[in-house]
Amino acid sequence: MNVFVMVDMEGISGICRRTQVISTEPHYQAARKLLTMDANACVEGCLAGGAKKIVVRDAHGSGFNFIWEDLHAGAEYIQGSSGRERMPNIDDFDGLILLGYHAMAGVPEAILEHTMSSAGWQNFYINGVKSGELAIDAGIAGDHGVPLLLVSGDDKVCKEAKKFFKDVITVEVKKGFDVEGGQLLPLPVAHERIRKGCEQACREYKRFKPYKIKKPVTMRLELVSRGRVPVHRPEVKIIDGRTYEVKARSVEEALRML
Amino acid sequence: MNVFVMVDMEGISGICCTKQTHFVEPEYQRARQYLAWDVNACLEGCMAGGARKIVVRDAHGRGFNFPLDMLDPRAEYIQGASAAGRMPNIGAFDGLILVGYHGMAGTAGAVIDHTWSYSWQNFYINGRKSGEIALEAGIAGENGVPVLMVSGDDKACREAKALLKDVITVQVKKGLDSEGAQLLSKARAHQLIREGAEQACRQYKRFKPCKFKAPVTMRLEMTTRNRIPDRPGVKVIDGRTYEVRARTVEQALNML
Numbered sequence: 151m152n153v154f155v156m157v158d159m160e161g162i163s164g165i166c167r168r169t170q171v172i173s174t175e176p177h178y179q180a181a182r183k184l185l186t187m188d189a190n191a192c193v194e195g196c197l198a199g200g201a202k203k204i205v206v207r208d209a210h211g212s213g214f215n216f217i218w219e220d221l222h223a224g225a226e227y228i229q230g231s232s233g234r235e236r237m238p239n240i241d242d243f244d245g246l247i248l249l250g251y252h253a254m255a256g257v258p259e260a261i262l263e264h265t266m267s268s269a270g271w272q273n274f275y276i277n278g279v280k281s282g283e284l285a286i287d288a289g290i291a292g293d294h295g296v297p298l299l300l301v302s303g304d305d306k307v308c309k310e311a312k313k314f315f316k317d318v319i320t321v322e323v324k325k326g327f328d329v330e331g332g333q334l335l336p337l338p339v340a341h342e343r344i345r346k347g348c349e350q351a352c353r354e355y356k357r358f359k360p361y362k363i364k365k366p367v368t369m370r371l372e373l374v375s376r377g378r379v380p381v382h383r384p385e386v387k388i389i390d391g392r393t394y395e396v397k398a399r400s401v402e403e404a405l406r407m408l
Numbered sequence: 409m410n411v412f413v414m415v416d417m418e419g420i421s422g423i424c425c426t427k428q429t430h431f432v433e434p435e436y437q438r439a440r441q442y443l444a445w446d447v448n449a450c451l452e453g454c455m456a457g458g459a460r461k462i463v464v465r466d467a468h469g470r471g472f473n474f475p476l477d478m479l480d481p482r483a484e485y486i487q488g489a490s491a492a493g494r495m496p497n498i499g500a501f502d503g504l505i506l507v508g509y510h511g512m513a514g515t516a517g518a519v520i521d522h523t524w525s526y527s528w529q530n531f532y533i534n535g536r537k538s539g540e541i542a543l544e545a546g547i548a549g550e551n552g553v554p555v556l557m558v559s560g561d562d563k564a565c566r567e568a569k570a571l572l573k574d575v576i577t578v579q580v581k582k583g584l585d586s587e588g589a590q591l592l593s594k595a596r597a598h599q600l601i602r603e604g605a606e607q608a609c610r611q612y613k614r615f616k617p618c619k620f621k622a623p624v625t626m627r628l629e630m631t632t633r634n635r636i637p638d639r640p641g642v643k644v645i646d647g648r649t650y651e652v653r654a655r656t657v658e659q660a661l662n663m664l
């Protein structure tokens with residue numbers, strides 16, 4: 151089976167502070183190593199679970215966070231911009247893994263909670279359901295018939311995953327106590343959990359169902375500040391001074407319109 | 409056999425963003441190691457394929473990117489400028505290898521696509537839209553030396569195949585954007601470079617030099633206005649475009 155892995159940074163084992171996930175901050179370089187270790191644990195697990203082709207996308211910020219030379223030799227890695235598609239050639243894959251993800255904006259005691267942009271996005275809804283990045287990425291893959299197999303991150307993102315996708319495997323590598331604080335598993339334990347979870351996910355991939363969002367897809371975005379609603383674009387429906395809606399035939403298309 | 413290796417940076421394994429190729433950026437220092445690893449992988453392959461003398465030119469930017477202490481001691485290295493020609497003494501070599509090359513300016517989905525300088529928009533040799541692969545192949549070719557191998561992303565490989573039918577291409581990444589790629593792992597990329605270079609040197613006799621018909625006409629369209637050189641021999645086409653003509657590719661290039 152083939153598996154596509156999206157890797158964010160806020161839910162990575164050992165990460166609990168903002169200064170670890172911003173490239174210009176002092177703790178970032180050490181956190182890149184943590185990121186690379188989680189990705190490697192995931193690849194090891196996928197290979198053990200029978201995955202043949204593994205593509206891992208560096209999906210945090212501008213997509214330039216992995217330490218390339220330290221990555222596991224058993225996969226290929228997308229870094230930087232992926233062009234038009236958020237998950238290039240996703241049709242070729244049997245499952246999606248979301249590694250190092252985080253809870254949607256506004257979740258109490260969730261480590262580095264946000265949705266897409268912590269500075270820009272306040273509340274976000276897909277077809278009226280308040281959603282975060284889990285739903286966006288599972289929805290994009292789901293539009294291509296690819297199911298979400300596993301989510302890793304803190305306890306809050308695991309809870310969010312279970313609520314949206316009944317059958318998904320969740321790997322909790324830390325407990326959130328605050329936006330910038332949590333109780334962390336020791337790294338070897340966290341990596342072992344990721345390895346085990348990914349192995350199981352790939353072994354059992356046939357039992358998962360793609361997450362299907364009803365069409366047309368309506369996305370409503372409430373921004374954190376005024377003066378940012380794209381008032382000049384005719385395809386955008388203005389709700390109020392900080393909120394607008396778009397409608398499209400697919401999740402990815404709607405996302406592009408925001 | 410003797411082989412000359414030109415090394416650019418944008419097509420090196422592990423490189424996917426401009427900031428890795430620019431020496432003022434923090435990520436550049438790490439990327440210099442990537443450059444050295446690709447060079448070493450290439451040299452190992454060349455030696456295994458029977459190469460005796462290997463000269464490697466650091467051809468990115470000002471040519472001062474190699475960390476010399478990391479490089480294989482069995483070759484010699486050209487760094488910095490060269491008034492002795494783009495590939496000094498190239499006539500004494502049996503083949504040219506281009507490591508870490510990239511698609512020409514304007515190629516869709518090519519990692520850091522450009523031709524020579526970011527101020528070049530479109531560039532033609534004898535009416536054919538060309539990039540750096542054609543320039544290097546042409547300079548070596550007019551000295552009777554064929555290109556054996558090109559490494560880089562899928563777009564550089566495609567461009568090499570279109571111009572040099574028989575060339576060996578080593579694809580170490582797939583371009584998804586000018587600032588993004590699907591990268592092979594380090595071990596896999598280096599293995600492919602090693603294998604390609606070994607095959608290239610072993611089979612060097614089967615390759616044909618790339619010949620451009622003389623006189624060579626180069627047409628350059630710049631990205632901005634007011635840059636047309638005011639020199640004899642320059643034919644002004646429009647406010648951003650000019651042409652030069654010379655007996656060889658290298659001479660024409662020097663006139664731009």
